[in-house]
Amino acid sequence: MKHSINALVLNSFVGLIAFVLANTAVAGGEVGEHVNHLSDNLEKYTTEVNWLIDKVDGIVDRYEKEGVKAARADSVVDHWEAVDFHAAIETNYMPVYASIWQGLFGVKESINKQAPLAEVRGEQDKLEQALWQALGAVKLAAQYQDRGLLDKVQLRAGGPGTSKEALGEIKMRLDRVVAKYAEQLGDEAVAIVHDTYLNLFEGVEGELIAQDADLVEDLEKDFNVTLPKAIQDKSSVDKVREVVVAMQGKLDRARSLLEKAEQGKPDVF
Amino acid sequence: MALVGAMGVFPRAVPRSPAQSAVPQTAAISVDRLPQLKGELTLYLGRGEGGLYENVLKAIQKRNPDFELHIRRGPTAALANSIVAETRAGLRRADLFWAVDSGAVGLVTGTGAAQTLPAELTQQLRPEFQFPDWVPISGRIRTLPYNTKRLTADQLPSSILALADSGLSIGWAPAYAAFQSFVTAMRLLEGDQVTIDWLRAVKRRAKNYAGELGVVMAVERGEVDVGLANHYYTLRLKSGKPEANVDLAFTRNDAGCLVNVSGILALRAGELPVNFIRYLLTREVQSYLATEAFEVPLVEGIPPPQGLPPLDTVSPPTLDLTRLADLRPTLDLMRKAGVL
Numbered sequence: 001m002k003h004s005i006n007a008l009v010l011n012s013f014v015g016l017i018a019f020v021l022a023n024t025a026v027a028g029g030e031v032g033e034h035v036n037h038l039s040d041n042l043e044k045y046t047t048e049v050n051w052l053i054d055k056v057d058g059i060v061d062r063y064e065k066e067g068v069k070a071a072r073a074d075s076v077v078d079h080w081e082a083v084d085f086h087a088a089i090e091t092n093y094m095p096v097y098a099s100i101w102q103g104l105f106g107v108k109e110s111i112n113k114q115a116p117l118a119e120v121r122g123e124q125d126k127l128e129q130a131l132w133q134a135l136g137a138v139k140l141a142a143q144y145q146d147r148g149l150l151d152k153v154q155l156r157a158g159g160p161g162t163s164k165e166a167l168g169e170i171k172m173r174l175d176r177v178v179a180k181y182a183e184q185l186g187d188e189a190v191a192i193v194h195d196t197y198l199n200l201f202e203g204v205e206g207e208l209i210a211q212d213a214d215l216v217e218d219l220e221k222d223f224n225v226t227l228p229k230a231i232q233d234k235s236s237v238d239k240v241r242e243v244v245v246a247m248q249g250k251l252d253r254a255r256s257l258l259e260k261a262e263q264g265k266p267d268v269f
Numbered sequence: 270m271a272l273v274g275a276m277g278v279f280p281r282a283v284p285r286s287p288a289q290s291a292v293p294q295t296a297a298i299s300v301d302r303l304p305q306l307k308g309e310l311t312l313y314l315g316r317g318e319g320g321l322y323e324n325v326l327k328a329i330q331k332r333n334p335d336f337e338l339h340i341r342r343g344p345t346a347a348l349a350n351s352i353v354a355e356t357r358a359g360l361r362r363a364d365l366f367w368a369v370d371s372g373a374v375g376l377v378t379g380t381g382a383a384q385t386l387p388a389e390l391t392q393q394l395r396p397e398f399q400f401p402d403w404v405p406i407s408g409r410i411r412t413l414p415y416n417t418k419r420l421t422a423d424q425l426p427s428s429i430l431a432l433a434d435s436g437l438s439i440g441w442a443p444a445y446a447a448f449q450s451f452v453t454a455m456r457l458l459e460g461d462q463v464t465i466d467w468l469r470a471v472k473r474r475a476k477n478y479a480g481e482l483g484v485v486m487a488v489e490r491g492e493v494d495v496g497l498a499n500h501y502y503t504l505r506l507k508s509g510k511p512e513a514n515v516d517l518a519f520t521r522n523d524a525g526c527l528v529n530v531s532g533i534l535a536l537r538a539g540e541l542p543v544n545f546i547r548y549l550l551t552r553e554v555q556s557y558l559a560t561e562a563f564e565v566p567l568v569e570g571i572p573p574p575q576g577l578p579p580l581d582t583v584s585p586p587t588l589d590l591t592r593l594a595d596l597r598p599t600l601d602l603m604r605k606a607g608v609l
Contacts, residue, residue: 161342197480198445198479198480199344205480206501206502206505209482209506209509210509211509213486216486220480220482224483265324266557267328268329268553269328
């Protein structure tokens with residue numbers, strides 16, 4: 001089992017909380033108040049993660065001993081949606097949330113197609129890794145919350161103020177696209193892509209095009225063709241994630257360009 | 270086909286729109302002549318020009334250390350709806366509303382919640398942009414960006430209605446708010462039947478894009494001959510890529526060259542909101558928005574953004590801009606025409 005929390009997690013925290021505020025309803029229903037008291041609930045989340053891992057292990061064991069019907073693999077999703085930890089990670093770190101869904105469906109589908117046991121166990125391992133990584137991310141979020149950082153960010157509800165902030169939010173929403181796709185909610189994922197383009201990227205690209213027209217053209221194509229098509233063509237989650245990661249790299253470049261341009265801008269007064 | 274006019278080439282000036290009984294404008298004033306702002310205001314700011322509006326707001330705050338501005342940001346239409354709902358509930362959370370389009374302004378002024386502004390403030394604007402209870406801040410013109418490798422300006426129609434029968438391939442973004450405001454203007458000026466016929470006819474020759482920058486870029490690539498878009502996308506593209514194969518043409522006296530505006534209104538009475546608005550009309554802010562955001566300044570004596578002809582050489586239609594708030598019949602019409 002791995003408890004790795006990489007630098008990406010750390011870098012994402014300031015922005016991710018803005019997401020919490022803007023999106024109080026999630027896939028599993030309303031976000032409970034517990035997400036605003038993460039430290040108080042860490043023990044419960046840990047218990048839930050262990051419970052989930054046992055449940056999945058039981059499903060795979062039944063598959064091994066009694067076959068596909070007895071395994072009742074579809075229940076893996078119900079188990080996940082039943083725990084509060086679901087909302088804790090969904091509102092805190094979208095990339096790992098996506099990996100959990102990918103793992104859940106990996107186990108479910110490999111069993112339903114009666115894959116060899118080694119393949120199913122491989123999917124189970126990936127899911128467990130994602131769950132532990134998610135628990136680590138929530139623990140880190142709890143530390144930030146305890147230090148008051150989350151409250152500080154909450155005051156900024158209402159959307160990004162600058163193009164640079166908008167680019168940060170766009171990157172987070174793209175993570176959410178992967179998560180929704182991993183959750184097998186393709187239509188919702190595409191809707192997020194369109195909404196992000198119209199409500200966030202559109203406001204940025206005017207400034208950006210004066211800096212690098214080719215980069216804007218690339219991102220235009222990514223938002224309007226490449227990413228929606230990857231989802232609508234039912235590509236693998238990894239493929240969709242690959243498109244998103246490439247877009248996020250371009251968005252980082254855009255941010256650098258805008259920062260540079262900002263330095264050369266005249267003062268208003 | 271008549272010459273429409275490329276950048277900088279315009280045959281005539283046509284007076285228009287609510288110019289009505291407005292008094293002549295006064296010249297833009299410098300920020301140095303304005304009073305210091307003291308106190309607190311809450312501004313609902315419609316999302317629009319990225320960080321440029323924010324830069325203006327930060328500069329105002331920096332210049333006024335005893336002034337605190339609280340900003341709530343969001344899509345313009347959503348904020349307008351919030352204000353309408355708050356007003357109906359007897360609440361006032363916003364002191365000011367800066368909207369990126371005049372339709373959203375109309376939604377709020379229609380409730381009667383906007384304060385009447387002093388005449389000497391509104392008189393700073395060009396006569397056609399003087400309104401009693403809101404202030405246009407900067408403008409954007411509907412244009413026909415065209416591919417300069419394929420066409421010259423004289424091959425474009427001077428009437429937006431004639432575009433449908435021009436034989437040209439057309440790029441448009443029907444889901445885009447600015448396009449829907451343009452269709453609203455056409456509906457109000459020409460009537461529903463003419464508009465739906467036009468939409469259906471153009472649809473046969475049109476390629477859809479998600480946004481209007483996408484339209485302009487498609488024109489530049491030569492995917493389509495001509496597009497329908499606000500002027501600043503082309504100017505911005507050309508500022509980053511001067512060799513871009515795109516130029517601007519304008520129709521005459523119809524919705525195709527509508528001048529829409531961003532605008533601000535005060536929901537709270539008193540000097541502070543009014544004095545805040547004065548800052549947005551200063552020579553400095555108007556020049557900044559023209560040079561950095563490529564928006565059209567609406568006060569006297571400020572040159573237009575580079576690449577755009579003076580406003581008084583364009584001939585937009587006569588239309589009360591706040592009527593652009595009447596969007597629902599437009600969306601119904603667009604759905605009926607199969608373009609949404």
